[in-house]
Amino acid sequence: xxxxxxxxxxxxxxxxxxxxxxxxxxxxxxxxxxxxxxxxxxxxxxxxxxxxxxxxxxxxxxxxxxxxxxxxxxxxxxxxxxxxxxxxxxxxxxxxxxxxxxxxxxxxxxxxxxxx
Amino acid sequence: xxxxxxxxxxxxxxxxxxxxxxxxxxxxxxxxxxxxxxxxxxxxxxxxxxxxxxxxxxxxxxxxxxxxxxxxxxxxxxxxxxxxxxxxxxxxxxxxxxxxxxxxxxxxxxxxxxxxxxxxxxxxxxxxxxxxxxxxxxxxxxxxxxxxxxxxxxxxxxxxxxxxxxxxxxxxxxxxxxxxxxxxxxxxxxxxxxxxxxxxxxxxxxxxxxxxxxxxxxxxxxxxxxxxxxxxxxxxxxxxxxxxxxxxxxxxxxxxxxxxxxxxxxxxxxxxxxxxxxxxxxxxxxxxxxxxxxxxxxxxxxxxxxxxxxxxxxxxxxxxxxxxxxxxxxxxxxxxxxxxxxxxxxxxxxxxxxxxxxxxxxxxxxxxxxxxxxxxxxxxxxxxxxxxxxxxxxxxxxxxxxxxxxxxxxxxxxxxxxxxxxxxxxxxxxxxxxxxxxxxxxxxxxxxxxxxxxxxxxxxxxxxxxxxxxxxxxxxxxxxxxxxxxxxxxxxxxxxxxxxxxxxxxxxxxxxxxxxxxxxxxxxxxxxxxxxxxxxxxxxxxxxxxxxxxxxxxxxxxxxxxxxxxxxxxxxxxxxxxxxxxxxxxxxxxxxxxxxxxxxxxxxxxxxxxxxxxxxxxxxxxxxxxxxxxxxxxxxxxxxxxxxxxxxxxxxxxxxxxxxxxxxxxxxxxxxxxxxxxxxxxxxxxxxxxxxxxxxxxxxxxxxxxxxxxxxxxxxxxxxxxxxxxxxxxxxxxxxxxxxxxxxxxxxxxxxxxxxxxxxxxxxxxxxxxxxxxxxxxxxxxxxxxxxxxxxxxxxxxxxxxxxxxxxxxxxxxxxxxxxxxxxxxxxxxxxxxxxxxxxxxxxxxxxxxxxxxxxxxxxxxxxxxxxxxxxxxxxxxxx
Numbered sequence: 001x002x003x004x005x006x007x008x009x010x011x012x013x014x015x016x017x018x019x020x021x022x023x024x025x026x027x028x029x030x031x032x033x034x035x036x037x038x039x040x041x042x043x044x045x046x047x048x049x050x051x052x053x054x055x056x057x058x059x060x061x062x063x064x065x066x067x068x069x070x071x072x073x074x075x076x077x078x079x080x081x082x083x084x085x086x087x088x089x090x091x092x093x094x095x096x097x098x099x100x101x102x103x104x105x106x107x108x109x110x111x112x113x114x115x116x
Numbered sequence: 117x118x119x120x121x122x123x124x125x126x127x128x129x130x131x132x133x134x135x136x137x138x139x140x141x142x143x144x145x146x147x148x149x150x151x152x153x154x155x156x157x158x159x160x161x162x163x164x165x166x167x168x169x170x171x172x173x174x175x176x177x178x179x180x181x182x183x184x185x186x187x188x189x190x191x192x193x194x195x196x197x198x199x200x201x202x203x204x205x206x207x208x209x210x211x212x213x214x215x216x217x218x219x220x221x222x223x224x225x226x227x228x229x230x231x232x233x234x235x236x237x238x239x240x241x242x243x244x245x246x247x248x249x250x251x252x253x254x255x256x257x258x259x260x261x262x263x264x265x266x267x268x269x270x271x272x273x274x275x276x277x278x279x280x281x282x283x284x285x286x287x288x289x290x291x292x293x294x295x296x297x298x299x300x301x302x303x304x305x306x307x308x309x310x311x312x313x314x315x316x317x318x319x320x321x322x323x324x325x326x327x328x329x330x331x332x333x334x335x336x337x338x339x340x341x342x343x344x345x346x347x348x349x350x351x352x353x354x355x356x357x358x359x360x361x362x363x364x365x366x367x368x369x370x371x372x373x374x375x376x377x378x379x380x381x382x383x384x385x386x387x388x389x390x391x392x393x394x395x396x397x398x399x400x401x402x403x404x405x406x407x408x409x410x411x412x413x414x415x416x417x418x419x420x421x422x423x424x425x426x427x428x429x430x431x432x433x434x435x436x437x438x439x440x441x442x443x444x445x446x447x448x449x450x451x452x453x454x455x456x457x458x459x460x461x462x463x464x465x466x467x468x469x470x471x472x473x474x475x476x477x478x479x480x481x482x483x484x485x486x487x488x489x490x491x492x493x494x495x496x497x498x499x500x501x502x503x504x505x506x507x508x509x510x511x512x513x514x515x516x517x518x519x520x521x522x523x524x525x526x527x528x529x530x531x532x533x534x535x536x537x538x539x540x541x542x543x544x545x546x547x548x549x550x551x552x553x554x555x556x557x558x559x560x561x562x563x564x565x566x567x568x569x570x571x572x573x574x575x576x577x578x579x580x581x582x583x584x585x586x587x588x589x590x591x592x593x594x595x596x597x598x599x600x601x602x603x604x605x606x607x608x609x610x611x612x613x614x615x616x617x618x619x620x621x622x623x624x625x626x627x628x629x630x631x632x633x634x635x636x637x638x639x640x641x642x643x644x645x646x647x648x649x650x651x652x653x654x655x656x657x658x659x660x661x662x663x664x665x666x667x668x669x670x671x672x673x674x675x676x677x678x679x680x681x682x683x684x685x686x687x688x689x690x691x692x693x694x695x696x697x698x699x700x701x702x703x704x705x706x707x708x709x710x711x712x713x714x715x716x717x718x719x720x721x722x723x724x725x726x727x728x729x730x731x732x733x734x735x736x737x738x739x740x741x742x743x744x745x746x747x748x749x750x751x752x753x754x755x756x757x758x759x760x761x762x763x764x765x766x767x768x769x770x771x772x773x774x775x776x777x778x779x780x781x782x783x784x785x786x787x788x789x790x791x792x793x794x795x796x797x798x799x800x801x802x803x804x805x806x807x808x809x810x811x812x813x814x815x816x817x818x819x820x821x822x823x824x825x826x827x828x829x830x831x832x833x834x835x836x837x838x839x840x841x842x843x844x845x846x847x848x849x850x851x852x853x854x855x856x857x858x859x860x861x862x863x864x865x866x867x868x869x870x871x872x873x874x875x876x877x878x879x880x881x882x883x884x885x886x887x888x889x890x891x892x893x894x895x896x897x898x899x900x901x902x903x904x905x906x907x908x909x910x911x912x913x914x915x916x917x918x919x920x921x922x923x924x925x926x927x928x929x930x931x932x933x934x935x936x937x938x939x940x941x942x943x944x945x946x947x948x949x950x951x952x953x954x955x956x957x958x959x960x961x962x963x964x965x966x967x968x969x970x971x972x973x974x975x976x977x978x979x980x981x982x983x984x985x986x987x988x989x990x991x992x993x994x995x996x
Binding site (some may be wrong): 029030033047048049050052053056057060071075076077078 | 144145147148149151152155156177178179180181183184187188191
């Protein structure tokens with residue numbers, strides 16, 4: 001896999017997880033995966049395991065924290081929560097994303113002039 | 117969402133944490149993944165799958181757990197440390213594959229660095245290592261200067277020490293003065309160095325005695341019975357380590373002391389460079405009231421103080437200076453500009469480090485030269501290896517290895533080499549200082565065992581050497597463009613060969629300098645053997661003995677030496693015999709001030725004094741140029757007669773005959789003695805000091821019996837010794853040897869240095885030869901194709917060999933051209949510092965050049981022969 005492409009994918013996943021934790025509050029890894037599955041309406045077919053790599057990356061930047069707790073069916077699980085720094089990052093990245101995607105959308109709408 | 121700038125630091129910190137928590141993270145992560153898989157499977161079961169199917173589906177959806185775990189590890193720890201082990205393994209394999217290179221590099225490095233580490237451990241032992249004394253960091257030298265000493269460091273008087281002792285910045289003050297004594301106990305006599313000490317010397321230094329008690333304040337009372345503490349060494353030598361030694365008498369010069377204690381093994385007082393065997397209270401150094409007054413005012417003591425708690429040397433200096441000003445104020449003009457200073461106690465006292473610098477600077481220079489040569493070798497080897505590995509590295513670069521990764525491998529190899537080299541070096545550092553000590557026959561008893569400081573130094577030098585010498589070529593290798601390296605294998609080979617040639621030329625130049633220096637020293641020794649010293653030392657023997665410890669009165673001594681001379685002269689092998697206080701050019705002497713009677717201007721001059729018996733000049737065959745030698749009548753001393761050497765005669769009476777002139781050794785007040793003869797100068801160097809010979813008195817000092825003998829001198833020596841013993845078996849014989857050996861001792865330093873230089877020069881030449889061998893071997897490989905063409909076209913073996921040997925010859929010439937001015941410069945410096953050493957002469961230079969050329973041609977010839985084995989058919993088809 002090309003390094004740049006994977007970086008882009010990673011970035012997208014990171015952003016989606018941040019947004020999920022921002023919207024739903026603390027969740028464990030399984031919960032995050034389910035939410036992503038749900039909102040992407042199965043469009044985003046992913047190796048669910050990569051969620052954990054992403055979570056680790058986010059933790060290292062102190063954008064999320066992790067804590068051991070008890071899940072709804074009374075099992076030990078790690079719960080992830082977004083931090084203040086994470087919210088700020090989410091804001092910046094969302095703006096970036098929207099700016100870039102609007103540019104891309106506009107670019108993609110352009111019609112070739114020479115065609116009839 | 118990429119991590120940049122400060123967030124990288126954050127990630128790095130997290131990784132560091134991860135590195136520490138590694139195992140725990142693994143387990144937690146596994147748990148988390150397992151739980152996730154279970155939940156997924158449960159969900160599939162709820163959707164109607166069988167448990168087995170559900171588990172498989174869950175795994176499918178989750179993805180590869182092993183890759184995930186690996187990704188996680190890569191994220192959570194430091195990959196450079198993770199793969200360090202891998203690098204080390206890879207480097208080890210690489211080095212094992214290139215055994216020849218590895219062994220040569222390690223040995224070369226080991227030798228170069230080992231010699232440096234040895235030198236460092238000597239310096240460390242002498243100057244850097246804290247003394248084996250209690251809380252030695254609190255100890256300071258009390259260094260003094262005064263105006264009339266021209267800023268040079270000076271000693272203290274007994275009165276000074278007493279006045280300094282209540283300076284509150286120092287909790288304790290002591291001092292010592294060096295003495296040379298003849299000590300006699302249990303029928304055996306030795307000449308040893310001693311120290312007269314003030315106050316609680318042992319207590320201040322924090323040294324306990326091994327047996328008995330230390331001397332201290334109470335022994336300072338002139339009325340106290342003279343007590344002595346002897347060294348462990350002397351205790352073993354004179355008393356065979358017997359506990360009964362405590363309380364036994366020890367005669368020193370003409371005083372009897374009682375042994376009260378034995379110092380711990382290895383204790384030498386405050387100055388580690390001294391070999392001291394006895395300590396006595398300073399008060400006992402004075403035997404009469406007159407002596408005592410002199411002793412109290414004479415500047416002969418070296419002060420040592422212990423800093424009061426919480427005081428640093430600067431504060432102590434300030435306090436001492438205030439006291440110095442007070443002392444200068446109360447004292448005569450001679451103490452003008454008197455200053456005192458507290459200097460941390462390491463090595464010798466600040467004023468006593470004369471003689472050593474020239475020799476130690478030379479030794480240091482020599483070791484650095486050897487290190488440079490070794491360094492050039494490693495660089496050369498690395499270059500050669502770089503060429504061999506260029507295709508390999510290029511291939512790896514082409515396959516996507518990063519340059520950093522390749523450099524890391526090179527670095528790992530370098531570090532491994534450095535470690536191995538340091539190992540060899542430390543082994544050498546363990547052995548060499550002891551060998552050096554034997555080589556220079558040093559009397560200094562210092563423990564040279566390498567300590568942590570030496571290990572640290574060695575590792576640092578090794579790493580630095582390898583990084584500088586090994587990594588720069590590696591950088592160049594890895595900068596080769598892959599395509600070029602794979603296609604042609606040439607790369608910047610020509611450039612590299614030039615660099616190699618520069619290295620080898622430099623090595624040869626340095627070896628040349630070292631060898632010329634060694635040759636020059638050797639020549640000075642050969643010359644010293646043949647130089648005309650003004651008398652004939654061959655066939656003469658000398659026996660030094662001491663009567664003072666026997667309690668002989670003046671008359672009995674007189675009778676003793678008279679009888680002895682009679683008897684010795686009757687020994688069949690003895691042609692002539694006489695006595696003197698000092699063996700001419702034997703190293704011990706006394707200096708007097710000579711004043712002439714009839715002069716308005718001051719004609720004081722320093723002269724070497726010797727007190728001799730009749731037939732002294734005849735025994736040594738020292739020519740009497742004018743007047744006469746001493747006769748029996750002169751011994752009685754009326755009128756008093758003196759014989760002077762030519763140097764004194766020309767200095768004091770340049771235009772007159774010296775015979776009949778009068779001179780005094782006690783100032784213008786006399787008594788005056790008449791010059792009855794002028795004799796040839798006695799000197800090792802050709803520029804003789806003025807000398808005065810006076811009729812001998814037997815009681816003042818030890819005596820030397822000189823005899824001119826026929827045949828085997830060892831037998832004659834035994835015969836002479838027998839005569840001495842037969843007169844009185846208790847006589848202390850200090851040394852008996854041929855006159856050559858007695859004089860030769862003077863040249864011990866030069867001899868030792870020439871040996872050291874010879875060894876180092878040979879090591880340097882050996883290293884340079886290895887370097888050259890490597891260069892030629894490499895050239896042979898690089899020019900394989902050319903050789904193939906030549907052989908195919910009909911070149912003969914001789915032509916091919918000449919190709920390489922002539923090339924090596926050019927390097928020798930270049931090396932000598934570069935080295936010659938250096939060698940001349942170095943020998944010029946040596947000429948100024950060592951006896952008999954002359955500026956490099958054509959013979960020395962020619963000899964060294966021949967040796968160098970011989971070694972180089974051999975080093976070139978051996979690998980060049982391999983070129984002959986090249987099969988033209990193979991060489992021409994090879995990709996080179």
